[in-house]
Amino acid sequence: MNTRKEFKSPVGGALVDPAKQSMMLAALYIAQEQNGYLTEEAIEQVAKRLGMTPGDVYSTASFYSLFRMKPVGRYVIQVCEGISCYLNDGAERVADYVSKKLGIKLGETTPDGRFTLETVQCLASCGTAPAMRVNDQLYENLSPAIIDDILERLMGEV
Amino acid sequence: MTNWEPILLANVNRPNSEKIETYMRYGGYEALRKALKMTPDQVTAEVKLSELRGRGGAGFPTGVKWGFMPKDAPVKYLAVNTDEGEPGTFKDRLIVERDPHTILEGVIIAAYAIGAHRAFVYIRGEFFLGVKRWIKAISDAYQKGFLGKNILGSGFDLDVSVHRGAGAYICGEETAMIESLEGKRGVPRKKPPFPAQKGLLGQPTIVQNCETLANVPHIILRGGRWYASIGTEKSRGMKIFCVSGNVNSPGNFELPLGTPLKEIIYEHAGGVRRGRDIKAIIPGGSSTPFLTAEKINTPMGFETLQAAGSALGTGAIIVMDETTDMVEVVRHVTRFYVHESCGYCFPCRIGGKRMLSSLEKLAGGKGSMRDIEDLEYVAKGMYGRTFCPLGTGMAEPVLSALRLFRPEFEKKTTKN
Ligand SMILES: Cc1cc2nc3c(=O)[nH]c(=O)nc-3n(C[C@H](O)[C@H](O)[C@H](O)COP(=O)(O)O)c2cc1C
Ligand code: SF4
Ligand code: FES
Numbered sequence: 001m002n003t004r005k006e007f008k009s010p011v012g013g014a015l016v017d018p019a020k021q022s023m024m025l026a027a028l029y030i031a032q033e034q035n036g037y038l039t040e041e042a043i044e045q046v047a048k049r050l051g052m053t054p055g056d057v058y059s060t061a062s063f064y065s066l067f068r069m070k071p072v073g074r075y076v077i078q079v080c081e082g083i084s085c086y087l088n089d090g091a092e093r094v095a096d097y098v099s100k101k102l103g104i105k106l107g108e109t110t111p112d113g114r115f116t117l118e119t120v121q122c123l124a125s126c127g128t129a130p131a132m133r134v135n136d137q138l139y140e141n142l143s144p145a146i147i148d149d150i151l152e153r154l155m156g157e158v
Numbered sequence: 159m160t161n162w163e164p165i166l167l168a169n170v171n172r173p174n175s176e177k178i179e180t181y182m183r184y185g186g187y188e189a190l191r192k193a194l195k196m197t198p199d200q201v202t203a204e205v206k207l208s209e210l211r212g213r214g215g216a217g218f219p220t221g222v223k224w225g226f227m228p229k230d231a232p233v234k235y236l237a238v239n240t241d242e243g244e245p246g247t248f249k250d251r252l253i254v255e256r257d258p259h260t261i262l263e264g265v266i267i268a269a270y271a272i273g274a275h276r277a278f279v280y281i282r283g284e285f286f287l288g289v290k291r292w293i294k295a296i297s298d299a300y301q302k303g304f305l306g307k308n309i310l311g312s313g314f315d316l317d318v319s320v321h322r323g324a325g326a327y328i329c330g331e332e333t334a335m336i337e338s339l340e341g342k343r344g345v346p347r348k349k350p351p352f353p354a355q356k357g358l359l360g361q362p363t364i365v366q367n368c369e370t371l372a373n374v375p376h377i378i379l380r381g382g383r384w385y386a387s388i389g390t391e392k393s394r395g396m397k398i399f400c401v402s403g404n405v406n407s408p409g410n411f412e413l414p415l416g417t418p419l420k421e422i423i424y425e426h427a428g429g430v431r432r433g434r435d436i437k438a439i440i441p442g443g444s445s446t447p448f449l450t451a452e453k454i455n456t457p458m459g460f461e462t463l464q465a466a467g468s469a470l471g472t473g474a475i476i477v478m479d480e481t482t483d484m485v486e487v488v489r490h491v492t493r494f495y496v497h498e499s500c501g502y503c504f505p506c507r508i509g510g511k512r513m514l515s516s517l518e519k520l521a522g523g524k525g526s527m528r529d530i531e532d533l534e535y536v537a538k539g540m541y542g543r544t545f546c547p548l549g550t551g552m553a554e555p556v557l558s559a560l561r562l563f564r565p566e567f568e569k570k571t572t573k574n
Contacts, residue, residue, distance in 0.1 A: 026322070
């Protein structure tokens with residue numbers, strides 16, 4: 001086991017049940033689905049189900065970049081800022097292009113709540129760089145024309 | 159060229175390559191039938207004979223690792239590492255999306271050899287298609303009787319489940335992955351005890367990379383001796399090389415270990431774009447040191463790359479042409495590691511930020527010679543002194559760039 005001291009959180013006098021705790025990431029994904037981010041209530045719900053404190057749950061959730069603590073747009077655009085994308089006219093160049101097009105900076109959401117722009121680490125698409133992700137969809141071999149197409153399609157979506 | 163044919167990527171370009179029917183039409187699951195007629199020890203012995211080494215980056219001999227599994231432990235686990243995140247690496251995603259059964263057959267055989275009745279697939283949260291493909295492959299394998307109780311009448315039981323990570327590169331490190339599977343923050347554990355002694359939920363656990371496992375069925379079918387006849391003295395078998403950067407035809411190329419860098423870049427990846435010269439090559443993913451163009455004849459093997467001053471790592475070759483700004487390259491790579499540091503030990507947590515701030519100053523034309531000195535001082539201080547290999551892997555490219563391309567850093571300084 002660990003040499004680091006393990007802090008067990010006593011809930012109702014009982015220790016954390018490892019079998020329950022191992023459901024944490026799956027539970028957080030489900031909790032996040034409802035609002036696109038983890039609300040305070042969602043964290044409390046997860047804590048209750050897993051027999052832990054909300055603080056324990058928050059501590060774990062905040063470690064992982066795919067769990068969000070703030071609302072995001074309907075489409076979250078994640079531009080890869082990795083080295084192979086950089087070498088293929090990507091990374092900052094793609095992020096800048098999208099940023100100008102949408103009129104928002106990195107980390108921001110458009111006022112209509114449609115798009116959030118973020119960067120992401122290497123997406124394992126380095127052979128088809130530059131790459132970005134929009135929600136569940138991966139886009140590769142990006143060029144300005146392809147990005148225009150993607151954004152226009154998403155802008156038109158009802 | 160030596161005689162070779164692809165084994166790991168043999169199916170990926172077939173229509174419907176991800177389906178169990180396609181996999182079985184081309185001989186899939188025959189190795190499992192054969193393995194289940196052998197004893198677990200015989201399977202392990204065959205893998206030892208093959209001299210297969212891990213393809214996840216560390217290169218540990220696979221059969222030897224299986225041999226560490228305590229024989230008398232009542233509960234044992236296998237964890238399948240699909241967390242692929244090392245910049246430049248895109249091979250595991252390809253196999254999982256296009257031919258998941260080639261890994262799954264290896265999973266079942268490995269579990270049989272080590273006596274595990276539970277296997278956990280840990281997959282990167284960003285791999286949406288990969289998650290779907292893993293789940294479909296596993297449920298189809300249950301239907302065909304390759305998973306579940308009494309597999310193919312052998313008396314061997316195995317259940318496999320899929321677990322999504324959530325955006326943390328460090329969770330590819332085996333002990334951090336175990337923490338994450340337990341529902342915790344992905345902070346690495348101290349080794350020893352190694353996972354094979356005390357891993358997931360305190361039970362002996364073997365962690366194995368996808369590409370490593372994909373080799374196993376072929377070793378069982380054709381024998382460890384056959385496998386060991388491919389490659390060089392210390393680097394046996396086939397390897398997927400991921401080539402990216404400034405090349406004409408980037409992609410995954412499956413070749414024997416020991417294939418020279420030059421052949422991979424010029425014959426398989428189409429050479430350098432616009433016919434330019436090469437300035438630098440990262441041979442094994444972004445935590446391996448740079449090589450300069452004069453090392454182009456180096457064979458891609460564990461021992462040969464080490465002798466050339468770098469490492470095989472994940473076999474991810476990133477090519478940088480003569481126009482590349484090396485300060486920018488190092489800034490991008492460092493930014494990645496700073497972002498992915500788990501924050502547990504201070505040399506990595508603080509040192510990374512400090513190196514990045516020097517690099518940002520230099521890249522922005524606002525740096526001085528002092529920033530270069532500071533960069534080197536911090537990188538040297540971190541190297542080999544971090545709790546897990548991530549921090550040392552962050553110092554490695556910085557030190558290697560300063561060793562090989564220092565004048566480029568100096569040219570960027572404005573004042574002294
Ligand atoms: C920071 C860090 C990240 C890692 N990421 C991965 C990864 O994404 N995939 C992987 O297979 N191994 C990764 N590894 C290596 C694993 O710790 C482990 O050695 C490997 O999964 C063992 O499998 P193998 O022997 O089949 O290579 C990583 C190691 C470190 C230090
Ligand atoms: S080296 Fe970095 S990633 Fe590894 S334990 Fe220390 S802080 Fe965490
Ligand atoms: S660097 Fe962008 S996908 Fe790998």
